[in-house]
Amino acid sequence: MCLKIYLKFFFILLICWALLVWPFQDSPGIIEKWLLGILVCAFISYLELRNVSKNSLHFPLSPLRLYWFIRFIIKFAYLMVIANLDVAYRVMHPDLPINPGIVMVKTELKHPLGRLMLANAITLTPGTLVVEMTDDGYLFIHWINVISKEENIIKKTIVLPFEIYLKKAFD
Amino acid sequence: MNSIISMIFLFIGVLFIVLGCIGLVRLPDVYNRLQAATKCVTLGICGMLIAVMVEKGFSPMSGKALLCMIFILITSPTSAHAMARGAYRSKVRLCKNSVCDYYEFGRPEEAEKQPLECECKNDKS
Amino acid sequence: MFYDVLFLLALIASVSMCIYRIGIGPTPPDRSVAIDVLGTVMVGFCVLSALKTGNDFYLDVALAWTLISFIGGLSLAKFLEGRRFDE
Structure with missing residues (x-):
């Protein structure tokens, strides 16, 4: 090994x-x-x-996992462009339409590399920035436009688009 | 043809870098500034490196540009994350019109016990 | 030729905004963030030079600048947390 x-x-x-x-x-x-x-x-x-x-560094390699990882990269690139258009809109608007706050959400990923990828992806996608990640899987996320404080809605909006791919790729 | 596509990517990259720096000046808070700056500047540099890769084709320069793009995509969010945590630990609080702040309770168990009286309000600036 | 000057002026405007934020930033984290962003914008200057002159060692400079800016950002963040540099 x-x-x-x-x-x-x-x-x-x-x-x-x-x-x-x-x-x-x-x-x-x-x-x-x-x-x-x-x-x-x-x-x-x-x-x-x-x-x-x-x-x-102990991650299993197989073509199926590679396929899910490529799906993750495509989704990530798409959301990154969306994020930049969103930030550009908020910056250029004369009233600065922001509604910021720090929310908390739990992730189910276990693998350290998967968690690193998830944190980086969350930081580069619309309006979110990871402030801290604890060892037992809680993420504190600064969100520029808080639409809800229900944990289910937060999870569905921020974490789940990447977690379903990363879970199949790493865990 | 290649040079026209490369020019378009270069234009997009420089545009997003300028937008990120405008965000760095205009937004009211450390965390919001960090968000705007990190996202826009990262995508801008990636666009410029894609312009290099499109113009030069299969050559040493495009290999280095690919490596540089991977490094930027890994290091920039990590640096932003460390900087946000450092800012919070040095007791810089959120700006006035923030909605909620779960992180001030420290641990997640205590945050779940606390009653949260802050409500989502739609205010402008 | 005209577009090159335009891109260069846009990047110089970005650097001026970063330096403005470094100058007036109310708290130390503001200045640290602006320094970190300034390091990333300088990579953009290197890439523009590489594309316009055709020398590929500018991209080596960009690569080294990325890594050094990353290490500098991490040590600034550690300093903000109130720890020493050598931990």
């Missing part, structure tokens, strides 16, 4: 190296670039394996 985490970390680092150095075209020294990248990535992932907590 330790070897699997090591290999995942190694391949993530190697993809970053390949994007940064771009050793794909016919240029002099292409083999040296790949060799140096593999050596450096192996060494760094060996060093980082003791620091990174074990279960945060």
Whole structure:
């Protein structure tokens, strides 16, 4: 199991190296670039394996999970554009139509990477900003236009569009 | 053709950056400013990087632009989240026309016990 | 050519607004937020330079600036919470 985490970390680092150095075209020294990248990535992932907590990189990979993750990214990109148009409307309106407040909602995701993705997605979507996330799954969200304080409505509006995808992708 | 599409993406990106900075000046509160600035500036930078990727095609520059976009999308909301928590811990409260504040009770169990007398009001500015 | 000057002027206007907020911000968190946003807008300058000159090392600068701005934002947030920098 330790070897699997090591290999995942190694391949993530190697993809970053390949994007940064771009050793794909016919240029002099292409083999040296790949060799140096593999050596450096192996060494760094060996060093980082003791620091990174074990279960945060331990996610199962399968094509079905990848499919749900891509669905999540499409939904996220769509909502991000909507969010920016919403903020642009509120900023350019002469009366500043805001109605802010901090609300509380509970999430059911267990995986740390899934929770990180959920918090980042909530921060970049319409009118919401995660202020704090506790260990037992409570999210405190600053909302620029509070339409209700019922927990069901809050959950259906903010959390659920991402949670249904992330639950299938990570848990 | 590529340069026209790239110009459109660049225009959208710069427009949203300017809107985010106008929000940073106009809105009344730290948290609202953080929302406007983070969202708009992140999408603006992403639009500019997409413009680079469209114009250059399959080349070293587009690889770096993709990596930069992934980093921006991960780091910017995390930084905003840390900044909001720091602002709340340094006792900056919400602005006057806020509706409700569950976070001031601290723990979720106490927040559920407290009666909440604040009601949703539709006020302007 | 005209559009490049337009984009550059728009980005300079954004930076001026950030600096205005840094100057008049009533509380320390306001100034921290404006500094963080200023770091992100500077990445926009790097990207614009890379696109217009065709040199790809400007994108390296943008990448490094992203990460350094992130670390700076986190340490400012820790400072606001009342903790020391080395925790």
